[in-house]
Amino acid sequence: MLTGCHGLTFMDALRKVWFMSVILVTGGAGYIGSHLCKALAQRGFVPVTYDNFVTGHRWAVRWGPLEEGDLADRARLDRVLERHRPAAVMHFAASTFVGESVANPGKFYRNNVAGSLSLLEAMRDHAIQKLVFSSSCAVYGAPLQLPLTEAHPQRPVSPYGFTKHVVERLLADFGRAHGLHSISLRYFNAAGADPDGDAGEVHLPETHLIPLALAAVAGHAPPLTILGTDYATPDGSCVRDYVHVTDLAAAHVQALMAMEHFPAGQGVAEAFNLGAGQGYSVLQVLAMIRQLTGREVPAVVGPRRPGDPPLLVGDASRARQELGWSPGYSSLATIIETAWNWMQHMPPA
Numbered sequence: 001m002l003t004g005c006h007g008l009t010f011m012d013a014l015r016k017v018w019f020m021s022v023i024l025v026t027g028g029a030g031y032i033g034s035h036l037c038k039a040l041a042q043r044g045f046v047p048v049t050y051d052n053f054v055t056g057h058r059w060a061v062r063w064g065p066l067e068e069g070d071l072a073d074r075a076r077l078d079r080v081l082e083r084h085r086p087a088a089v090m091h092f093a094a095s096t097f098v099g100e101s102v103a104n105p106g107k108f109y110r111n112n113v114a115g116s117l118s119l120l121e122a123m124r125d126h127a128i129q130k131l132v133f134s135s136s137c138a139v140y141g142a143p144l145q146l147p148l149t150e151a152h153p154q155r156p157v158s159p160y161g162f163t164k165h166v167v168e169r170l171l172a173d174f175g176r177a178h179g180l181h182s183i184s185l186r187y188f189n190a191a192g193a194d195p196d197g198d199a200g201e202v203h204l205p206e207t208h209l210i211p212l213a214l215a216a217v218a219g220h221a222p223p224l225t226i227l228g229t230d231y232a233t234p235d236g237s238c239v240r241d242y243v244h245v246t247d248l249a250a251a252h253v254q255a256l257m258a259m260e261h262f263p264a265g266q267g268v269a270e271a272f273n274l275g276a277g278q279g280y281s282v283l284q285v286l287a288m289i290r291q292l293t294g295r296e297v298p299a300v301v302g303p304r305r306p307g308d309p310p311l312l313v314g315d316a317s318r319a320r321q322e323l324g325w326s327p328g329y330s331s332l333a334t335i336i337e338t339a340w341n342w343m344q345h346m347p348p349a
């Protein structure tokens with residue numbers, strides 16, 4: 001870590017510069033967005049949530065002002081940008097269910113691509129030059145080699161993955177044309193909950209493995225269906241790279257800081273993988289839940305889910321080296337413990 005004058009570290013000095021800066025967080029009422037708002041507030045920023053509450057939760061907006069609105073509503077976006085004059089935007093608002101994107105691609109192109117375009121044009125017109133984008137490992141499609149690095153070819157399989165790919169391209173084009181500075185963060189499997197129990201995952205409907213398995217243990221949900229045990233993996237079930245949501249939030253703040261070093265007057269679009277770098281199978285996740293809760297996960301074996309790749313593991317060494325990202329919560333045990341704690345205390349949906 002670089003150290004400046006008066007014993008301040010370089011990061012301390014940057015924090016002083018940014019202190020009380022307003023950051024617009026689209027989708028700030030969602031799962032990852034709400035954790036990010038907490039991380040920003042803890043570091044002296046003012047996170048302004050912009051959310052249409054189609055999937056977000058009002059109880060999740062706790063760390064800064066709320067502006068209700070839709071990305072498609074350009075007049076509303078203009079008023080919000082005028083009122084708060086954010087120093088940067090963190091862009092989470094999007095439709096995210098991969099299966100739904102196959103059944104209803106129009107919704108995903110409208111919300112994710114057209115919505116992002118509306119945001120970028122509003123930012124351009126208000127001279128806001130910094131954006132951190134919530135991207136996904138779905139941009140890569142079926143892995144040709146593992147772990148996936150940022151250089152892996154991008155051949156997304158689902159409309160969801162393709163919308164993330166297109167928005168990354170939009171960011172690069174807006175960089176070249178309008179000088180936008182952007183960082184896309186390609187998450188692997190976001191999981192876990194705020195370690196203090198202040199935020200966590202509530203999706204309607206829930207489709208993700210860990211909350212579904214924990215809900216089954218708690219008796220709030222039917223037995224989990226294990227979606228395939230006949231894959232070419234060590235135990236036959238799918239392997240994923242689970243990364244803690246608090247570590248994802250921290251990476252966004254570090255990305256914001258990193259953009260301070262981008263050359264002025266010249267667009268830059270960077271992308272970083274965010275994963276723990278360790279794969280766990282569905283059966284290993286269930287075994288860890290059993291170990292930590294002392295209870296068996298009620299489960300049945302079902303067929304494969306179409307489009308599920310057998311193995312997805314990310315190489316996040318670039319984020320570690322260039323952003324100084326150091327995920328401290330992403331052990332499988334911490335992910336499950338925090339998610340289990342959240343399940344005991346979460347507000348009713």
Ligand code: UDP
Pocket residue numbers: 189207208209210212224225226227228238239240282305308
């Ligand atoms: N999975 C499962 N049962 C479920 C939901 C998920 O077996 O009810 C498996 C799924 O096949 C995948 C892993 O759990 O291998 C993680 O799925 P999730 O939906 O949490 O995230 P994804 O990898 O699809 O983004």
